[in-house]
Amino acid sequence: RHFNLRMKRDTSLFTEDFKIEISGETVDYDTSHIYTGELYGEKGTLSHGSVIDGRFEGFIKTHRGTFYVEPTERYLKGRALPFHSVIYHEEDIYYPHKYGAQGGCADHSVFERMKKYQNSAVKEPTPQETIEEHKDHDSPVILRKRRAAQADKNTCQLYIQTDHLFYKYYTTREAVIAQISSHVKAIDTIYQTTDFRGIQNISFMVKRIRINTTHDEKVPSNPFRFPNIGVEKFLELNSEQNHDDYCLAYVFTDRDFDDGVLGLAWVGAPAGSAGGICEKSKLYSDGKKKSLNTGIITVQNYGSHVPPKVSHITFAHEVGHNFGSPHDSGIECTPGESKTLDQKEKGNYIMYARATSGDKLNNNRFSICSIRNISQVLEKKRNNCFVESGQPICGNGLVEQGEQCDCGYSDQCGDECCYNANEPEDKKCKLKEGKLCRKLSTFCSPSQGPCCTPQCTYKPSKEKCRDDSDCAYEGKCDGKTAMCPTSKPKTNFTACNRNTQVCING
Structure with a gap:
């Protein structure tokens, strides 16, 4: 068939204060190669991807399933071919590991070890946490007001790191960012269309990306530099960093973990144990401070590249753990194991313990079991770190509506022309016109764009x-x-x- 895509640049996946680091150095970066749109004349469709060197890569959701477009060299290396891309339907994916006893998420024993560790936090509650608990206990009216106030706090901000092996596979920073964007867009579509018992429109935005290139393979400051790291250790290396500024922090890699494991993440809970969304760095019984708002995914399985569809579902699955859902169990929530043919044909839900193909009716949905668990965690925790989407924020480094400039907070701002976000309300994110004795129209702030000098001209x-x-x-x-x-x-x-x-x- 012929695909007539109408697409436009998509910046909605990146926060206003989006930062990108390449090999430890913060760089200015343009995300104009990321696009979202639809099939022309077909409402209800969705297309998302990137255009790099004139080639589109991404996915196209139609009323007859999803199509994927990828570069030919990803599957046909070292061959001179008269075409540059391959396009295929989700039902065309042959993925022999998806139905096996192994593959997908870690086994039960791993989660038992993780659960035990989550319960070993030794950090005492802060005075503010004690006050909040007291309010919740004695002031039901205040609690109801807080729930109403958090209704629009529906965006989970992400920090995504990629290791040198991920970079080695995709070869360029543009391709790496395109993969991150594609994964985030895929889970954003799933979560936004799920009603978590009245909590709706849950979305995701990337706040920061760190790309470890092949130059970082032996750099001591790169915690992921070692070639042979088990999946539990790999997650631990991510968790040993402080991720207090983020809702969730993930590492993408291209490693072949034992037993076909595609991802691993800490499971969130409404109360009683550490881990999951919004979790802050804490001291644990082993004497280490860790952030358990973390997860990892790999795009390699049994020596083969994981198809994007399977990888997207894996990401949604691991984030589902962070949001508070364990693996699906029971007849109601594992229809793919049913002896009834019509139930079996619908497939299993996102939180099934093993990787799914992604082409069955239920593969892109959360079960009622998951929704029950996730809604409880969202009700309890999202007010701790979720943000309102689309609202101007002074201090995020981007000049938005109502701002003249934005150089960040006092510890970030090196801009001589802009008041930082810690200044009084009437000054912050405004140009220092009086200091430079120039008219407002004749000088600028570097935060406004690359054509402004550090001297504000x-x-x-x-x-x-x-x-x-x-x-x-x-x-x-x-x-x-x-x-x-x-x-x-x-x-x-x-x-x-x-x-x-x-x-x-x-």
Whole structure:
């Protein structure tokens, strides 16, 4: 069939204060290669992916199932072919490990060890936590008000790290970011369309990405540098970092873990044990401080690449653990094990213990068992770290509606022209006009864009602010604004993508 996609740049998956680190160095990065849209003329469809070197990679959800588009070299390496991409339907996925006794999540004994560790926290509650508990106990009216106030706090902000093996597989930072975006969009679609007993529109945004490239393979500061790390140890290495600033923190890798394990995460609970969404760093009985709002996933299984569909469901599954759901059990919540054919054909739900193919009716849904558990954790914990989506936030490093500039908080701001977010309400995120004795229209803040100097003046026209690409010339400042103007497109029919395609309108 012919796919007519209408897509536009998608920044909704990244927070306003989105930061990216490459090999430990924070860099300015443009996510303009990430797109979301739909099939033209077909309402209710969804397309998401990236355009890198003129090639689209991603997924297309139609009324007849989901199609996936990937580069040919991912499956047909070292062969000269007359086409650059493969497209296939989700039902075409042959994944021999998905129905086996092994593969997917870790076995019961691993979770028992993890549960025991979660109950070993020795950190005493802070005075504020004690006050909150007292309020909850004595003031039911206040508690009801708090629940009403948190109704719009529905966004879980993520920190995603990738190790050098993940980078080695995908080869470029653009491709790595595209994979992260694709995974987050996939789970965002699932969670947003699930009603967790009245709690709706749960969404995800990436707040920070750290990419460990192949140059970090032997760098001592890279905790994931070792080639042979078991899945439990790999999760522990992630948990040993402080992730207090995030709802959840994940590491993506390309490792072949024992027993076909695709992912592992700490299970959240409404109360009584540590772990899951919004969990803060604590001291545990082994003398280590850990953040248990963490998880890991791998895109390799038994020596083979995991198809995107399976990997997306794996991510949704592990995040489901963080949200408070154990593995599905019982007749009601494991229909794929049913002896009744029509029930069996619908397949198992997301939180089934083993990896599913993703093409069955229930594979992309949460069971009633999961919804019951997750809703309890969301009710109790989301107010601790979930945020309102789409609201301007002074201090996030992005200039939004109502702000003149945004250089972050006092410990982050190195900007001579902008009041930081710790300043009084009437000053923060405003330009320091009086200090520089210039008119507001003649100076800028580097937080506004790459065409502003640290001395708060516009860079001269013709100064480079964006690299050229196959189909567009390098971007140049115009001397009138801090933003980098749109790049001029190269002539139509200019050869691109290793001379396999041509450019049209940039």
